[in-house]
Structures are given as structure tokens and as C-alpha cells.
Amino acid sequence: MKSSRLLLISVAVVTGAGAFIVMSGRExxxxxxxxxxxxxxxxxxETVEVLVAAAELPMGQTVKPPDLRWQTWPKSAAGDGFLQxxxxxxxxxxxxxxxxxxxxxxxxxxxREKLIKANGSGFLSAILPSGMRAVAISIDARGSNTAGGFxxxxxxxxxxRTSRDEDASRAGGGDVQTAETILTNIRVLAVGQTVxxxxxxxxxxxxxxTLELTPVQAEAVTLAQKVGQLSLALRSLADAxxxxxxxxxxxxxxxxxxxxxxxxxxxxxx
Numbered sequence: 210m211k212s213s214r215l216l217l218i219s220v221a222v223v224t225g226a227g228a229f230i231v232m233s234g235r236e237x238x239x240x241x242x243x244x245x246x247x248x249x250x251x252x253x254x255e256t257v258e259v260l261v262a263a264a265e266l267p268m269g270q271t272v273k274p275p276d277l278r279w280q281t282w283p284k285s286a287a288g289d290g291f292l293q294x295x296x297x298x299x300x301x302x303x304x305x306x307x308x309x310x311x312x313x314x315x316x317x318x319x320x321r322e323k324l325i326k327a328n329g330s331g332f333l334s335a336i337l338p339s340g341m342r343a344v345a346i347s348i349d350a351r352g353s354n355t356a357g358g359f360x361x362x363x364x365x366x367x368x369x370r371t372s373r374d375e376d377a378s379r380a381g382g383g384d385v386q387t388a389e390t391i392l393t394n395i396r397v398l399a400v401g402q403t404v405x406x407x408x409x410x411x412x413x414x415x416x417x418x419t420l421e422l423t424p425v426q427a428e429a430v431t432l433a434q435k436v437g438q439l440s441l442a443l444r445s446l447a448d449a450x451x452x453x454x455x456x457x458x459x460x461x462x463x464x465x466x467x468x469x470x471x472x473x474x475x476x477x478x479x
Contacts, residue, residue, distance in 0.1 A: 255284040258294035266313040290320045342427040345417040346439050365444040368392035372437030396421040
């Protein structure tokens, strides 16, 4: 048999075998199995339950049960001052009724040093810095001498005194009034019985304003109330970070504003 005929027969046999495999519907062999990754579990974080504020608690607010809740907290991040349920199970009930000395944010852990027990020392004396005095002055509840009624606790003000100049009045034959700034950049502790802004109210609701003063400033204000009328001038919020204020009279600077027949004139201090 010729070699060419043998080659044709071989090609036909191979082609037929391939066609038979395709027509038989056999699937190709599966690929070798791949190696599956092993899941590594993260180590469990040890937690504790910590007493936190359920909502924002402003300064001066009395704490009520809905204001507090227990929250899961990483044990490694729980500070020594935090109230943990395992150590103090009755902390929530004991905290109710306390007065907020420093504000809390929602979710912030409750700490006893930021609270005042209602049966303890007064709130105003607790928030007063060491060495300072709280002095109340009479104000007009309608706002005529308190920046139109927009002065609120923690605002900064200047204290002005207006009085009648007896000597100038006798010499000029008329009523001469003087005005001078006796204190600058003073913090307002309370207005009436209000130590914070409540329910968005932005008006003065009392006839007194309690100021944070040094002993020397307290003497100046007490004397000024006896010889004239005091008014408050609201300052910018940016002034809160300025150095401690001084009594204007002790500085020996500036002068007195004399008002004669409605005309204001600056004169040196005597």
C-alpha cells in the first residue's frame, strides 16, 4: 500500500475519533481544585457598659432619667472617671437630680466632677472660679440698660455708670449728667434666676444681672450703685479670650463723658 494512502487513512481515523468525542457530549475534565483562603477571626474586644449623656446637657440643667443611658464601651478606653455599670450599678439613679456644672455632648461619658448634687453646695458658688466674687446689679427687665435685652449668661459686657454731676449742674444752672465705663470685659454669670439660655429664648427675664468680679471690682460696683445708675454694654464673643479685665478707675486712663443739654463731651478724670 502506498504511503500517501496510509496518510489519508490516518487523518480520517483521527478526525473521526474527534468528531465522536464531540458528539458524545462529554465535558472536558475539570481543572485541578484551587486552595481556599482560611478566614482569620479578629480577637474579641473586651467591653464594659458606661453611663453616657443621651442628649446634650447644657450648664445649669437638672439631670432627668431620659438624659442618661448605658452604652457599650471598649474597656481599654474607659477612663477611671467613667461610671461603669459593673462597678456602680446604681449610678444612673444616683445621678438623676444633679445639676450640670460643665456641658455634656450627646454620647459623652458622665463624670461626677462635671456635676453638682442638688443637696450640696450652691450652683453659682460651684461655677465661680477661685478668688472671684459674684455681685448682682439692678437692671431694667425691658432691656433699656442691657443692650435691648439680648445679654445672656456667659456673655461679656462693659459696666457703665451714669450719675448727676452736682458741681457742673450748679455752675451751669442745668442738669449735667456724666457717663463713664468703670469695668470692661466682665463675664455675666446669670440674668435674674437664669444661668443659661433655655428653649431658644433670647431675652432678659429678670431684674438683676450677676457679674463675675474680683474683690476690687466688687467694691467699685457696690460704690457705683450707690452714687449712680449702672448699665451693661454687650461685647463681642471674641473678647472672651482676652486678659482678665481691670477696674477702669484703677488704671488711671480715659476720662469721664459729661452730657450737658444732650451733648456729650469727654473730660479728664479729676
